[in-house]
Amino acid sequence: MLSNPVPAMRIDVITLFPEILRGPLDASILGRAQRGGQAEIVLHQLRDYATDKHRTVDEKPYGGGPGMLLKCEPIFAAVEDVQQKAPRPGRVILLSPTGAKFDQAKARELAALDRVVFLCGHYEGVDERVREHLVEDEISIGDFILTNGALAALVVIDAVVRLLPNVVGNEASTQSESFSAGRPGLEGPQYTRPEEFRGWRVPEILLSGHHGHIEQWNNEQSRRVTEKLRPDLVAAAVPAAVRRSESDGYPKASANPA
Numbered sequence: 029m030l031s032n033p034v035p036a037m038r039i040d041v042i043t044l045f046p047e048i049l050r051g052p053l054d055a056s057i058l059g060r061a062q063r064g065g066q067a068e069i070v071l072h073q074l075r076d077y078a079t080d081k082h083r084t085v086d087e088k089p090y091g092g093g094p095g096m097l098l099k100c101e102p103i104f105a106a107v108e109d110v111q112q113k114a115p116r117p118g119r120v121i122l123l124s125p126t127g128a129k130f131d132q133a134k135a136r137e138l139a140a141l142d143r144v145v146f147l148c149g150h151y152e153g154v155d156e157r158v159r160e161h162l163v164e165d166e167i168s169i170g171d172f173i174l175t176n177g178a179l180a181a182l183v184v185i186d187a188v189v190r191l192l193p194n195v196v197g198n199e200a201s202t203q204s205e206s207f208s209a210g211r212p213g214l215e216g217p218q219y220t221r222p223e224e225f226r227g228w229r230v231p232e233i234l235l236s237g238h239h240g241h242i243e244q245w246n247n248e249q250s251r252r253v254t255e256k257l258r259p260d261l262v263a264a265a266v267p268a269a270v271r272r273s274e275s276d277g278y279p280k281a282s283a284n285p286a
């Protein structure tokens with residue numbers, strides 16, 4: 029491991045399927061972040077915490093209903109063991125389609141923590157007592173149902189780790205990309221060599237070398253793309269701008285006539 033001036037963020041993942049995570053965690057920027065000492069990611073097999081001879085982790089739900097639920101005992105045992113062994117306790121986060129929807133703001137919030145423990149559900153989910161008495165945070169990666177939480181954990185880990193200091197080569201890129209604090213909307217179009225491909229030319233302004241004009245063009249493109257593809261972001265930005273102007277003491281942009 030290379031020396032890193034900032035202590036590594038420690039991420040524990042409790043799952044029935046560590047093998048789903050292993051390959052992607054070793055590759056590319058996530059792999060480099062671990063080798064470079066910016067992130068320490070430890071996978072734990074939930075089944076190792078079952079105590080009966082069949083290593084049972086699931087049971088039928090009380091009251092009937094389809095499918096199986098993950099039982100309390102192995103989950104509590106796993107989280108308590110993982111918390112105890114690590115140098116400091118981490119926030120326990122359940123991946124669940126009923127959680128708050130994950131976004132870039134949440135990724136930034138998590139990247140500021142020094143430790144998190146992800147708990148991945150499977151089957152029909154987890155016994156409610158896990159949610160009530162163990163879990164501190166619940167994250168959904170969108171309004172759809174995955175077979176289990178490992179892929180969801182991977183998505184969250186990827187978004188968080190790339191925000192850690194010294195992980196992405198050019199940190200300015202994480203500050204100006206879509207959804208970042210420095211950009212109210214989506215990133216606009218970008219081009220690289222060649223200047224012309226099959227008769228399609230790169231916009232002349234980008235070849236002009238005039239930084240002021242290029243920045244203005246980029247901002248216009250960002251606004252155009254956001255209005256076209258994500259009008260909800262534009263609508264959300266307007267009340268925020270009004271709130272800002274109110275707190276600045278400027279006249280209100282749209283005083284309510286009622």
Ligand SMILES: C[S@@+](CC[C@H](N)C(=O)[O-])C[C@H]1O[C@@H](n2cnc3c(N)ncnc32)[C@H](O)[C@@H]1O
Nearest residue numbers: 123124125149152153168169173174176177180
């Ligand atoms: C098949 S799902 C359970 C769905 C649950 N019965 C329901 O209707 O809400 C099994 C597990 O996959 C994970 N999962 C599925 N969809 C997810 C999503 N959109 N975001 C985060 N985790 C998800 C959770 O860990 C969940 O416990």
